[in-house]
Amino acid sequence: MEQLIKEKLVAIGDSSAVHKIHQVGGGDINQAYYVRTREREYFIKGNNNIPPHFFRVEAKGLRYIKETKTVAVPELFDYDEPENGETGLLVMDWIEGSSSGSTPELLGRKVAAMHQHQNSQHGFSEDTFIGALPQPNGLYDNWLTYYREQRLKPQFHTAISQGNMPETRRKRMTVLLDRLDDWIPSSVSPSLLHGDLWGGNWLPGPNGEPFLIDPSILFGDRLFELAFTEVFGGFPDDFYKAYKEASPIPDYYPDVKPLYQLYYLLVHLNMFGEAYGSLVDRILNEYVG
Incomplete structure (x- = not known):
């Protein structure tokens, strides 16, 4: 999985050094990872044996909500449409939570x-x-x-x-x-x-x-x-x-x-x-x- 993540980052234009990759919570359905490169932090989901449109419809939903300019969503960088049991990835911005001012x-x-x-x-x-x-x-x-x-x-x-x-x-x-x-x-x-x-x-x-x-x-x-x-x-x-x-x-x-x-x-x-x-x-x- 780490190699797939590194290849995906290069594909989206981030070829900077990867400083950290570790699995995080939130992966009941998918495997979930925190990834930090020299340029930025990412939240990346991975899964296999899923329908090709599994990540596409999630990405589309994020875009629909973003276009309303009402509730914020993580920035979306890329997603795969895997076939034949291959592993697919969904790449988003890492949201560093803060309770300050949030209600x-x-x-x-x-x-x-x-x-x-x-x-x-x-x-x-x-x-x-x-x-x-x-x-x-x-x-x-x-x-x-x-x-x-x-x-x-x-x-x-x-x-x-x-x-x-x-x-x-x-x-x-x-x-x-x-x-x-x-x-x-x-x-x-x-x-x-x-x-x-x-x-x-x-x-x-x-x-x-x-x-x-x-x-x-x-x-x-x-x-x-x-x-x-x-x-x-x-x-x-x-x-x-x-x-x-x-x-x-x-x-x-x-x-x-x-x-x-x-x-x-x-x-x-x-x-x-x-x-x-x-x-x-x-x-x-x-x-x-």
């Missing part, structure tokens, strides 16, 4: 501003990933249809194939999908969403500036994003207070929040097994039990 309130305002950037359709132009699981995509005029067909149903079918859908859960999930229009709106605006916004996917950078990392980009209901921020303990209260001040949240949010969290719980059920089954069942019972 969840600032992040809340910036995420609200990002959500103001909208598209004419829901979804995304190519398939993405949530962790290592593929996320099929497409562009839809209707948010309800997109959410049912390209979010809930694929995870439902994966759960069936992996044996994570016992009969009662499977029946209730089927009923929920049939009745989804009882709760999910179809006429919401397609906001730019990070798509995997949990506490581990933002960090304070220089001067406390918040940075977003590891996007799984899509356009959709901004409440879908907010619901996920609350799945595993949520962000600090200041984040939500600042978000609401910048972009008020509709009164029906409590009604749809569990249904939006259901998607991410199905993802965790498929990734980690039955430990998440009771959380899925709780939501199904609430709506169609």
